[in-house]
């Protein structure tokens with residue numbers, strides 16, 4: 163049995179501020195963000211374009227460093243980790259899906275999925291088996307040898323999901339994953355993500371779409387509203 167001590171969080175953001183220096187001076191992309199996410203949560207981050215959603219995801223995932231504040235993942239403070247250690251953490255613990263699928267055009271669906279596991283020390287047979295299993299779950303086994311441009315947008319996003327899951331991440335970060343998809347396909351992708359969360363993976367989902375946020379409202383554990391780099395409010399919808 164896993165004891166979840168109260169006050170014990172998988173990801174904790176403390177007073178995160180992020181500034182970028184641009185041509186017209188410094189831009190404050192995030193200001194004083196405090197957020198605690200427990201294992202197994204499905205967190206929706208909603209806010210208009212430019213609110214800071216991608217910046218927040220990047221900082222949570224250790225892809226970018228905050229100007230001020232701390233990020234703690236499973237008790238580890240990112241500021242204690244060097245770039246190589248952070249990269250290892252990302253590779254082993256996190257999966258990512260994006261608006262523009264980011265698949266490699268010259269590789270097949272299967273190869274795109276396998277690629278993500280090559281830096282690990284898993285035996286290639288295990289990697290191939292996992293890739294097949296994930297592509298089967300995504301209903302893509304019959305199309306595994308197709309190249310991204312021979313797949314529909316929804317199918318490409320499912321390849322990207324399989325790729326994100328191959329290293330069995332603890333957290334799946336989703337940055338506008340349905341923005342390029344029509345409504346029915348978007349809904350299928352949302353259902354896939356809900357199933358992934360049900361199976362135990364923590365999901366953090368950013369969107370500028372109120373429609374998508376509303377669809378997830380019935381399922382999400384938390385709804386975080388971001389505006390001008392600040393948290394406007396956090397709604398707790400259910401506990402994990």
Ligand SMILES: Nc1ncnc2c1ncn2[C@@H]1O[C@H](COP(=O)(O)OP(=O)(O)OP(=O)(O)O)[C@@H](O)[C@H]1O
Nearest residue numbers: 182184189191210211212213214215216217218370
């Ligand atoms: N690398 C960067 N250099 C300078 N400014 C940046 C950089 N990245 C983001 N910004 C600025 O930070 C703010 C937040 O950007 P961010 O991409 O996080 O917003 P977002 O909520 O993801 O928007 P969208 O819905 O359009 O994806 C914006 O004002 C943006 O212009």
Ligand SMILES: [Mg+2]
Nearest residue numbers: 215216217337
């Ligand atoms: Mg964004």
